[in-house]
Amino acid sequence: MKPITLWNAILSALSGICLLVVLVPVLYLMFGSTPSTLWETLKDPEVLESLGLTFFCGFIALLLGLLVGTPLAYLLARSDFKGKQFIQGIVDVPIVIPHPVAGLALLLVFANWGPGLSPVGRWTGIVIAMFFVSVSLLINAAQGGFQAVPREMEWTSRSLGVGPVRTFFRVTLPLNRRNLLAGAIMMWARSISEFGSIVILVYNPKVASVLIYDRFSSFGLSYSIPVAVILIWLSVILFFFMRTLQTRIRPVVGY
Amino acid sequence: MLVIEELKKTLAPFVLDIPRLEIQKGETFVLLGPTGSGKSSLLELLAGFSQPDEGRILVDGCDVTELQPDQRRISILFQEAHLFPHLNVRENIGYGANDTTLFDQVIELLGLEHLLSHRVSVLSGGERQLIALGRALMVRPHILLLDEPFNSIDPQSRKTVIEAFRRVHREIQITSLMVTHNFEEGLYISHRLGILMEGKLVQTGAPQEVFSKPANVQIARFLGAENLFAGHFESMTDSKSSALQSPSPQPEGYFPALFKTDSATLHVLADHEGPGYALIQPKEITLSLEPMHSSALNHFPGTVEDIIHKGSLIQLEINAGLAFKVFITSQSLQEMQLAEGSKIHLSFKASSVKTY
Numbered sequence: 001m002k003p004i005t006l007w008n009a010i011l012s013a014l015s016g017i018c019l020l021v022v023l024v025p026v027l028y029l030m031f032g033s034t035p036s037t038l039w040e041t042l043k044d045p046e047v048l049e050s051l052g053l054t055f056f057c058g059f060i061a062l063l064l065g066l067l068v069g070t071p072l073a074y075l076l077a078r079s080d081f082k083g084k085q086f087i088q089g090i091v092d093v094p095i096v097i098p099h100p101v102a103g104l105a106l107l108l109v110f111a112n113w114g115p116g117l118s119p120v121g122r123w124t125g126i127v128i129a130m131f132f133v134s135v136s137l138l139i140n141a142a143q144g145g146f147q148a149v150p151r152e153m154e155w156t157s158r159s160l161g162v163g164p165v166r167t168f169f170r171v172t173l174p175l176n177r178r179n180l181l182a183g184a185i186m187m188w189a190r191s192i193s194e195f196g197s198i199v200i201l202v203y204n205p206k207v208a209s210v211l212i213y214d215r216f217s218s219f220g221l222s223y224s225i226p227v228a229v230i231l232i233w234l235s236v237i238l239f240f241f242m243r244t245l246q247t248r249i250r251p252v253v254g255y
Numbered sequence: 256m257l258v259i260e261e262l263k264k265t266l267a268p269f270v271l272d273i274p275r276l277e278i279q280k281g282e283t284f285v286l287l288g289p290t291g292s293g294k295s296s297l298l299e300l301l302a303g304f305s306q307p308d309e310g311r312i313l314v315d316g317c318d319v320t321e322l323q324p325d326q327r328r329i330s331i332l333f334q335e336a337h338l339f340p341h342l343n344v345r346e347n348i349g350y351g352a353n354d355t356t357l358f359d360q361v362i363e364l365l366g367l368e369h370l371l372s373h374r375v376s377v378l379s380g381g382e383r384q385l386i387a388l389g390r391a392l393m394v395r396p397h398i399l400l401l402d403e404p405f406n407s408i409d410p411q412s413r414k415t416v417i418e419a420f421r422r423v424h425r426e427i428q429i430t431s432l433m434v435t436h437n438f439e440e441g442l443y444i445s446h447r448l449g450i451l452m453e454g455k456l457v458q459t460g461a462p463q464e465v466f467s468k469p470a471n472v473q474i475a476r477f478l479g480a481e482n483l484f485a486g487h488f489e490s491m492t493d494s495k496s497s498a499l500q501s502p503s504p505q506p507e508g509y510f511p512a513l514f515k516t517d518s519a520t521l522h523v524l525a526d527h528e529g530p531g532y533a534l535i536q537p538k539e540i541t542l543s544l545e546p547m548h549s550s551a552l553n554h555f556p557g558t559v560e561d562i563i564h565k566g567s568l569i570q571l572e573i574n575a576g577l578a579f580k581v582f583i584t585s586q587s588l589q590e591m592q593l594a595e596g597s598k599i600h601l602s603f604k605a606s607s608v609k610t611y
Contacts, residue, residue, distance in 0.1 A: 152333045155304050156387075158324035159331045160351025160394050167325075170350075174341045 099196030145179025262310030381412030
């Protein structure tokens with residue numbers, strides 16, 4: 001057995017404090033409701049509908065993120081152009097602004113759209129808000145992954161007569177799948193936990209976070225907790241599954 | 256056949272500038288140059304990964320300068336094999352090939368049969384590079400570019416891999432351009448050599464010719480030439496001058512001269528007076544235990560200062576006013592019974608001294 005040094009003891013103690021701050025409230029919440037209350041909550045159609053809406057919108061936002069965020073990440077990783085730093089800055093904006101501010105900005109954009117077109121108060125608005133606040137996480141993770149794929153790997157493919165599109169899908173993308181999946185997990189997680197911007201843009205239909213807030217402000221703590229517990233359990237299970245999948249993918253190393 | 260015409264590309268801090276270079280069909284041309292001389296940048300231009308500022312690149316008569324890398328029929332191998340880690344060996348070799356009829360031939364030529372079902376992560380550096388070569392050959396390239404392909408291979412398997420490359424060149428006779436800073440590999444694999452320094456192709460020729468007669472002092476230094484001395488040339492007007500002229504005709508523009516250093520004076524053929532350099536290739540120096548009487552004008556008594564074993568040859572460091580390095584076989588060493596401190600005589604012809 002390795003001897004415990006003072007340095008290791010300090011590291012462990014500080015790490016323990018960090019974990020406790022995160023873990024204690026989560027554990028309190030996870031085990032703060034009785035199984036019968038949870039079962040009753042799960043049978044509540046409003047809760048089910050809200051959870052379904054949350055996960056569905058999170059999924060659609062993620063698909064959109066993969067569709068348009070991945071090419072942007074690739075461009076930022078591989079190209080040098082004027083204004084690259086500016087675009088890099090734009091990508092990071094949603095991370096640094098308060099999310100109610102993001103909601104207000106989106107509301108300003110969509111407020112004057114016609115009744116049939118405006119996403120305000122519709123599920124499409126939820127998707128847009130989720131996309132806005134979370135796509136940076138996907139782009140940053142994917143960009144790091146693309147940068148880790150040796151350029152010579154793509155050049156080799158090109159010199160073997162394979163065009164740029166096929167090279168991207170046969171070499172670059174498969175080699176970046178680990179980072180891409182990590183980014184996707186982070187984006188999806190950020191999406192389903194979003195509250196600040198969604199509550200301004202789309203109060204109804206209610207996503208889980210808005211429903212929890214609504215029940216808390218209307219009926220008190222005991223009504224909001226079971227919904228929160230179900231959201232946390234579902235998130236933990238899905239996260240565990242996706243992280244396991246991610247660790248099974250070998251990282252790119254120089255061959 | 257690969258032809259480079261008036262190729263220019265601005266690279267910090269110099270311009271890569273190759274007025275003309277022709278590599279004949281089936282020829283292996285090796286470009287030697289120090290790190291940062293523009294070797295890899297040249298390959299990137301040829302492969303189409305970057306565009307030249309000026310000039311043309313012709314492959315078998317077709318101008319490929321504007322073509323995309325995948326349309327040029329030019330394959331490239333890098334220092335690392337860059338096998339695709341998500342594909343197995345068979346899939347890697349077949350990557351890019353539309354026609355698989357060549358597969359068995361390539362596998363046999365490179366002796367890769369036993370590796371076909373392996374994952375690439377379990378292969379050695381040498382095996383990876385052979386598979387990368389097989390993968391490149393499968394697409395039937397017109398030109399093969401090699402960017403220091405043996406560098407990442409351990410010394411034990413390097414020889415095997417180089418042999419395989421030579422075999423491929425012999426059997427397939429593919430037109431190749433290899434860049435490297437390793438002289439031995441360059442000598443071993445090339446039909447013709449070129450020296451690239453700061454973006455300029457400063458010398459081309461047969462390998463032995465380039466090594467024995469470097470065009471200038473910088474090239475001589477880069478090639479690690481032994482017995483390169485700095486000194487001063489003085490024109491000769493005495494009787495030895497005519498003696499020097501008689502045995503071998505001197506090159507145009509050269510005249511008999513004395514090359515003076517602080518510690519020795521050599522008879523040479525020079526093309527200028529004043530400061531300069533003299534290079535005496537070790538193979539031009541004759542050793543003897545007693546003073547020699549020959550037509551050679553340069554005779555020096557010396558002392559063996561160090562004996563260094565270098566594989567099949569032995570390097571003697573001899574102090575004869577100047578510090579000479581000479582290579583002999585171990586049999587010669589025994590026969591002459593040389594040891595550190597032994598007295599010895601060196602001689603070499605004035606015409607065998609390369610002057611700059």
